[in-house]
């Protein structure tokens with residue numbers, strides 16, 4: 001673990017390997033974050049972790065090293081509902097990044113318009129108790145109704161143990177839904193285990209639920225080469241090729257004791273999306289449809 005003199009942690013490697021897999025032209029890293037810089041964009045008073053700065057410049061250097069073209073920057077919980085750091089990342093990207101915001105459900109329509117102008121295309125609802133103090137479903141549904149006119153979607157983050165209780169909420173959402181990290185299934189159960197089966201049933205409940213097939217580092221307890229993740233996730237990519245998204249999850253919040261190698265994460269892609277067509281859908285066509293349709 002790397003902690004600086006202010007107790008701020010680094011959860012990413014400074015020396016990612018160069019992946020063997022070469023992404024198709026125009027590939028999108030559709031789940032990543034920026035932290036700070038805290039001197040300009042302080043963390044929320046409610047932040048559950050205090051990371052070192054992970055700046056847009058660092059993100060774009062990683063993007064280039066890994067062979068990607070674009071980023072979708074997802075507001076991380078440490079910045080609360082102030083999206084300034086995420087908007088700064090988008091603004092510095094030369095139109096090569098878009099974003100997902102976290103908002104107070106009482107946000108005004110004018111503020112939503114400003115987020116849209118800044119490149120935001122979705123709003124994130126985080127249900128992880130270790131990351132947020134509350135997740136008011138009734139208020140989330142109201143704000144989801146109000147983003148319809150902008151053509152946005154919602155991104156939701158929850159763990160497999162609450163999938164059942166999430167179902168009525170997800171069914172009621174009036175816009176497309178993107179699920180972070182497949183709702184964190186236990187991949188060691190295999191592709192036909194209880195968690196992946198329940199998750200597929202959720203995907204079958206609406207045809208506008210998208211899924212990020214991300215985070216082998218979080219989901220596979222055996223670590224590299226992430227064989228259990230690959231075994232569980234490859235059939236999902238093949239069954240829902242037009243609804244899958246991929247991202248690095250850099251700078252890997254809260255992963256400071258098991259920092260992943262970003263190049264190694266990229267080399268998982270051709271094992272879960274085994275044809276060029278599946279890779280193009282996963283990395284280019286799908287994220288472009290969701291984030292750059294205008």
Ligand SMILES: O=C(O)/C=C(\CC(=O)C(=O)O)C(=O)O
Nearest residue numbers: 075076077078131249253254
């Ligand atoms: O970045 C992720 O996808 C996962 C996170 C952090 C997070 O979501 C946040 O801080 O908002 C996690 O599991 O700690």
